[in-house]
Amino acid sequence: MTSTGAGVDAGGGAGVVAGIDSSTQSCKVVVRDAATGELLRSGRASHPDGSEVDPAHWWRALEQAVADAGGLDDVDALAVGAQQHGAVLLDEAGEVVRPALLWNDGRSAAAAEALTAELGGPGAWAEQVGSVLVASLTITKLRWIAEHEPDAVGRTAAVCLPHDWLTHRLAGGGTARLVTDRGDASGTGYFAPADGTYRTDLLERAFGAVPSLPDVLGPAQEAGTSASALSRGARLGPGTGDNMAAALGVGAQVGDVVVSIGTSGVVSVVSEVPTHDPSGLVAGFADATGRYLPLVCTLNAARVLDAAARMLGVDHAELSRLALSAPPGSGGLVLVPYLEGERTPVRPDATGALHGLTLATSTPAHLARATVEGLLCGLADGLDALEAQGCAIGRVVLVGGGARSEAVRVLAPAVLGRPVVVPAPGEYVADGAARQAAWVLAGGDAPPEWTLGPSETFEADPTPGVRERYAQVRDLTATQL
Ligand SMILES: Nc1ncnc2c1ncn2[C@@H]1O[C@H](COP(=O)(O)OP(=O)(O)O)[C@@H](O)[C@H]1O
Numbered sequence: 001m002t003s004t005g006a007g008v009d010a011g012g013g014a015g016v017v018a019g020i021d022s023s024t025q026s027c028k029v030v031v032r033d034a035a036t037g038e039l040l041r042s043g044r045a046s047h048p049d050g051s052e053v054d055p056a057h058w059w060r061a062l063e064q065a066v067a068d069a070g071g072l073d074d075v076d077a078l079a080v081g082a083q084q085h086g087a088v089l090l091d092e093a094g095e096v097v098r099p100a101l102l103w104n105d106g107r108s109a110a111a112a113e114a115l116t117a118e119l120g121g122p123g124a125w126a127e128q129v130g131s132v133l134v135a136s137l138t139i140t141k142l143r144w145i146a147e148h149e150p151d152a153v154g155r156t157a158a159v160c161l162p163h164d165w166l167t168h169r170l171a172g173g174g175t176a177r178l179v180t181d182r183g184d185a186s187g188t189g190y191f192a193p194a195d196g197t198y199r200t201d202l203l204e205r206a207f208g209a210v211p212s213l214p215d216v217l218g219p220a221q222e223a224g225t226s227a228s229a230l231s232r233g234a235r236l237g238p239g240t241g242d243n244m245a246a247a248l249g250v251g252a253q254v255g256d257v258v259v260s261i262g263t264s265g266v267v268s269v270v271s272e273v274p275t276h277d278p279s280g281l282v283a284g285f286a287d288a289t290g291r292y293l294p295l296v297c298t299l300n301a302a303r304v305l306d307a308a309a310r311m312l313g314v315d316h317a318e319l320s321r322l323a324l325s326a327p328p329g330s331g332g333l334v335l336v337p338y339l340e341g342e343r344t345p346v347r348p349d350a351t352g353a354l355h356g357l358t359l360a361t362s363t364p365a366h367l368a369r370a371t372v373e374g375l376l377c378g379l380a381d382g383l384d385a386l387e388a389q390g391c392a393i394g395r396v397v398l399v400g401g402g403a404r405s406e407a408v409r410v411l412a413p414a415v416l417g418r419p420v421v422v423p424a425p426g427e428y429v430a431d432g433a434a435r436q437a438a439w440v441l442a443g444g445d446a447p448p449e450w451t452l453g454p455s456e457t458f459e460a461d462p463t464p465g466v467r468e469r470y471a472q473v474r475d476l477t478a479t480q481l
């Protein structure tokens with residue numbers, strides 16, 4: 001294990017910036033010095049559970065997080081990073097038509113299948129919009145709404161994403177202009193990242209109508225100024241999806257892989273070229289700097305650790321201690337973590353599975369280890385899928401709430417088969433949004449260089465046997481009982 005500091009020179013425009021991370025479970029706000037990136041203060045608030053959420057909850061959580069962070073009065077520019085894909089429908093007055101359907105709502109799995117077939121199969125979607133459809137993508141949610149709530153279609157004047165909606169509210173809401181960025185737009189299924197255009201023909205196919213869509217701004221293009229009780233007169237960044245913001249927050253360069261263990265498990269890599277994976281494992285998203293962000297996303301990540309801790313009646317620190325006390329491979333005990341069904345691989349109706357129970361493996365330590373290993377094996381499959389798409393793979397950087405687990409940090413290099421860089425615990429999505437805001441202030445072709453805090457590099461001998469055993473059991477779950 002080694003310690004490093006990134007030690008990048010400070011630069012960029014003077015001022016104070018704020019970054020917002022409105023992710024699945026919570027809202028976080030960081031306030032930073034625009035030139036150096038120094039953290040001045042931060043705040044957070046929880047979101048309600050569920051995969052269908054009234055956006056008003058995101059606003060209330062933002063108000064609480066901003067209050068917790070001591071307000072935004074001194075902030076010169078701000079930007080929003082948020083959970084990708086959620087479908088937010090607005091009427092003529094800019095009011096929400098129905099609660100947002102989130103990325104982790106599986107009801108549109110059949111809509112994804114139907115749309116896939118209509119266009120000629122997975123390869124056609126991969127070719128045209130970079131990603132094969134799964135229930136997470138916005139376009140499938142719009143098809144589900146058109147089929148199940150046709151009245152909502154008639155009332156819908158505009159469709160946008162969670163980060164677009166929050167930026168719109170910060171700009172005053174109502175009839176203020178809706179904006180988005182290439183990164184978040186690339187997760188809709190009706191935007192072609194490779195040429196940067198909306199595919200309103202696909203939107204019409206899914207929804208039966210073409211509501212207005214947010215203007216797609218450039219990476220550092222100003223989106224107007226804030227005009228809400230939370231903030232007035234600050235310059236607004238275009239914002240982006242949370243995964244694109246995380247890449248910006250950790251300063252990822254081409255070839256850097258960001259592994260995020262949040263509500264979702266994500267393995268993404270900054271790439272100069274777009275991907276079109278017909279297998280659907282890799283989603284061909286864009287990033288927040290004008291490049292691409294091929295990405296593999298699982299539905300089951302940090303909450304698998306939460307569930308194991310709950311089952312064992314322990315906290316995260318004890319779960320981690322238990323996991324590290326059991327042998328590699330957990331004596332043959334394998335946990336396949338599909339607790340919420342799974343998106344990658346596409347198994348929306350799957351459940352989790354525990355295989356290999358013997359008298360010897362029936363211990364809390366073995367279960368804890370199998371949980372951490374199972375979670376990491378799913379992410380290792382994601383890394384393989386990125387490599388199979390020809391993506392250059394360099395550093396692996398581990399972030400997200402799950403990275404706070406020592407067992408995850410220690411076992412990640414063994415399961416992933418590569419050294420893993422773990423930055424100091426922080427809010428890297430919010431940081432990325434703040435860095436985008438600083439870019440808006442400073443202008444120029446690249447975001448300002450910020451000094452990142454110290455990071456630790458974890459190394460371990462690879463444990464391919466753990467992955468082989470996991471793969472056998474994972475494939476048993478392909479059969480629906
Ligand atoms: N020490 C820890 N060990 C394992 N998991 C943790 C730890 N601390 C927080 N978490 C989990 O991380 C998750 C939150 O991570 P986060 O990246 O903020 O998610 P999101 O951005 O999706 O809201 C929660 O499920 C939380 O229980």
Ligand SMILES: O=C(CO)[C@@H](O)[C@H](O)COP(=O)(O)O
Nearest residue numbers: 023024083084103262263264
């Ligand atoms: O659906 C995806 C990516 O395609 C998810 O990564 C969401 O963007 C939610 O992120 P978290 O709340 O887990 O950070």
